[in-house]
Amino acid sequence: MSGISAPRGTKDILPGEVEKWQYMEDIVRRVCAGYGYREIRTPLFEHTELFQRGIGEATDIVEKEMYTFTDRGGRSITLRPEGTAPVVRAYLEHKLYGSAQPVRLFYLGPMFRYERPQAGRYRQFHQFGVEALGSQDPLMDTETILVALTIFEELGLENLHIELNSMGCPQCRPRYREGLKDYLKGRLDGLCSVCQTRYELNPVRILDCKEDACRKELEGVPEIGDYLCPECRGHFELVQRYLTSLGRSFSLNPRLVRGLDYYTKTVFEVIAPGMGAQNAVAGGGRYDGLAEECGGRETPAVGFAAGMERLLLALESQGKELPLPRELDAFVAVVGDSARTMGLKVAVALRQRGFKAAMETEGRSLRAQLKAADRLLVKHVVIIGEEELGRSAAIIRNMEDGGQQEVPLEQLLEAPERLLLQKISD
Ligand SMILES: [Zn+2]
Ligand SMILES: [Zn+2]
Known part of the structure; x- marks a missing residue:
């Protein structure tokens, strides 16, 4: 074409398609409101250190995916790559811990990552998510899982299932890390090059490597479930009991991990079959250590995020058409x-x-x-x-x-x- 086109990795959402987005957004807003969550809108850009601190230095996002630039005032600015750290920042900055706890928030909007564009992946993409701050109660973990499920079900997704794991806490996870490293020590040569670098910095991330070689080496790997302290174990059992009491089935996946220290206890994914290997439509869990890492007071919190482009793909792969209403009377x-x-x-x-x-x-x-x-x-x-x-x-x-x-x-x-x-x- 001649003239200027949209930047690589971005997409115009035109009339005819935008109605699907509005439909999704309406359901997100309605379901969140139905669970008592209120919308929060944070800036599209933040000080870079929020994400360096919040997401962690050893992750892929910080290493190569952030949209970071220096503004005219010489400050390092980053377009938000995810929604959780900004919400935690706002909670601390506006002293929301002074109001009735827990504070239930949801967000919805564009995020930015500088990644190689491929099917369903954009540099500007859209996520929604909920964050419940100020509660350690395992009921909150269950509640956020339910919010995610309800949204997906209202959209028409079928055969959803939940995968669950516990990441432990600062008391019990270091012991697991050591157990994991002991197990991997003699197997380093069999791991992919990325995992070899993860061994020292972030061995837990090796657990979810998709490379065949790594999967093979992990066949007899110790599971974190055997290392949980009594508190983490009790918390995890209650989350499961609440889900079971509602007739919600789930499977335990000891390989489901988050690589960063601020993640604690529950971690979950909602899986929509039919999308191939990348079939998670939401990922979430507890992050009791994040607020402190952002320089604030200790704040237990739990939430999830879901990508809207992914969600559209999931609906498409299940043959679900979102209704396109006749707009004009x-x-x-x-x-x-x-x-x-x-x-x-x-x-x-x-x-x-x-x-x-x-x-x-x-x-x-x-x-x-x-x-x-x-x-x-x-x-x-x-x-x-x-x-x-x-x-x-x-x-x-x-x-x-x-x-x-x-x-x-x-x-x-x-x-x-x-x-x-x-x-x-x-
Ligand atoms: Zn623990
Ligand atoms: Zn690997």
Whole structure:
């Protein structure tokens, strides 16, 4: 193409597709509100140190995926790669710990990562998530899992399942780390090069490596479940008991891990079958150590995040179509100059009554107008021509079933709801 195109890794969401996004967003907002979560909107960019601190220095995101730049004031700024650290920052900055606890928040919006664009992956992508701050109760862990499931189910995803693990805590995890390193010590040569570098910095991350070689070496690896302290064990058992009490099935996956120290106890993923290897539609868990890492007071917290592009792929792979509603109630088609003036009045009257109405502006033939209206997915076309105008009438055509009827203009101006809400049949 000639001229300027959208930057690599970004995507325009055009009318026709944007309705799907709105539909998803409406469900996210409604379900979150139904669980008592309130929306928070944080800036799209933050001081870089929030993510260096918050996400951790040894992760892939910090190493190569952040959109970081120096602004004109010489400050290092980063476009947010995820939503949790900004929410924790806002909680601490605005002293939300002073209000009733726990504080239940949700967010929804674009995130940015400088990664190689591939199917379903963008440099600007969209996530929603919830964060419940100020509670150590395992009920909160269960609640966030339920919020995620409810959203996905309302969207129509089927056969969802939950994978669960516990990451332990600063008391019990170091012992597991040592046990893991002991096990891997004699097997380093068999690991992929990435995992070899992880061995010292972040051995836990080796557990979720997808390379065949690494998977093979991990066949008899010790599991964190055997290392949990009594508190972590009790917490994990309660999360499972609450899920079971609701008839929710789950599987325990000892390989499901997060590499960073601030993650504690529960970690979970929601899996939607049918998407191949990358089949998680939400990932979450407890991060009792993050607020302190951000320089704030100790704050237990739990949450999850879900990618909206991924979610659309998951729906598509399950053959689910999000409903595309006929957006416009009416398109006012006009033929002739005096019909134009009357059409304008009719369109205004319809809008005043709460109908969504568009009007012909280009002076095209009736045929062309009807074709245009059909493309706009309107419910009704109100046709005003010179002939109808002579009888002070208009024709209402129902675009869903093709039926039409002639109606007095006066009625259309005074009480259009009776005409547009009733089912027209020929
Ligand atoms: Zn523990
Ligand atoms: Zn590996």
